[in-house]
Amino acid sequence: MQKIFRYPVPAHAHHNPLFSMGSLLMVLFVVQALTGSLMAFYYDPSPDGAYSSVDYMQFILPFGWLVRGVHHWAASAMVVIVVLHLLRTYLYGAYKKPRELTWLVGVVLLLITVSFGFTGYLLPWDQKGYWATQVGTEIAGSVPAIGSALRNLMRGGEDMGIATLTRFYSVHMLFLPGAFMVIVLGHLALMRRHGLAPALVRRGHGPEKTVPFYPTHLAIEAGIALVVIIGLVVAANLVPAPLDLRADPTDTTFVPRPDWYFLFYFQLLTYFPGGLEAIGTVAIPLFFFGSLVLLPFVDRRAERRPWRKPITSSAFVLYAVAVIVLTIRGSG
Numbered sequence: 001m002q003k004i005f006r007y008p009v010p011a012h013a014h015h016n017p018l019f020s021m022g023s024l025l026m027v028l029f030v031v032q033a034l035t036g037s038l039m040a041f042y043y044d045p046s047p048d049g050a051y052s053s054v055d056y057m058q059f060i061l062p063f064g065w066l067v068r069g070v071h072h073w074a075a076s077a078m079v080v081i082v083v084l085h086l087l088r089t090y091l092y093g094a095y096k097k098p099r100e101l102t103w104l105v106g107v108v109l110l111l112i113t114v115s116f117g118f119t120g121y122l123l124p125w126d127q128k129g130y131w132a133t134q135v136g137t138e139i140a141g142s143v144p145a146i147g148s149a150l151r152n153l154m155r156g157g158e159d160m161g162i163a164t165l166t167r168f169y170s171v172h173m174l175f176l177p178g179a180f181m182v183i184v185l186g187h188l189a190l191m192r193r194h195g196l197a198p199a200l201v202r203r204g205h206g207p208e209k210t211v212p213f214y215p216t217h218l219a220i221e222a223g224i225a226l227v228v229i230i231g232l233v234v235a236a237n238l239v240p241a242p243l244d245l246r247a248d249p250t251d252t253t254f255v256p257r258p259d260w261y262f263l264f265y266f267q268l269l270t271y272f273p274g275g276l277e278a279i280g281t282v283a284i285p286l287f288f289f290g291s292l293v294l295l296p297f298v299d300r301r302a303e304r305r306p307w308r309k310p311i312t313s314s315a316f317v318l319y320a321v322a323v324i325v326l327t328i329r330g331s332g
Helices: 017-040 050-059 063-093 100-121 127-141 147-155 161-196 213-238 260-269 274-298 308-331
Strands: 008-010 210-212
Touching: 008 213, 017 063, 017 100, 017 161, 017 213, 050 063, 063 100, 063 213, 063 260, 100 127, 100 161, 100 213, 100 260, 100 274, 127 161, 127 210, 147 161, 210 213, 260 274, 260 308, 274 308
Parallel strands: none
Antiparallel strands: 008 210
């Protein structure tokens, strides 16, 4: 037990909040698991009862609005934190040998975190969630060769209905949390085996100073987690979790707007209409995630400083600018 909690943390990591993003992601997952479990006591996963049960939690159940609000804002916080975690890993060159597998596991965590948002969107069975999921499954249906089968697998048939809702609910409540925990345990095991990335610029000579994880570094991480949790409660008070009108499958005039972390992708698809759709739905996402997967095996030089890696740094800036610009245009 002593060995597990008193492992040394390098001084540069102890003083840099970005090195606490992994722990904060796990804290947010626990918050999501707790709030999600509380809502599951009252949630009815059927098209007839889903909206009524969420409406009851939001407006009648004591503190139901708070639990749902914290769950809603923690979902967005998880996306931000997992992106910051990957960003820190990239900036410190922590994807290089021998940490290639650690980086790949982080990319999988990003996909799982975003999948939480996508599968949870439908569960209130309101207009916004229903039609955004309709569009999302249609996007899956545009994949060449396997699109129709993939869309029907997600929906449980040709059209959206009770099979769609129960599948999304099961994936959101069972499969994704299980996958997340397994991946996190593997991520922690790899981190303990290879250690944290060393500082980009060393000051002085000799081995770098370290602090014990418990209690010194743990106190820093607990403080950051406490601030974030308080922020979630404040956000739930100031901006309650949204709930649109009950889903109406016959209202084809409704224009869905996804959560902010999907805006860039929906905006991207507007530039590839008709026969070009597969470029936006398949080619560009495959290129983006493929470049993340291949990064440790392409950038194999020992140099880790971003300003000394013009190609990968330029690609990173290009990706970041593209996502920001598309998000802004999609929110307009």
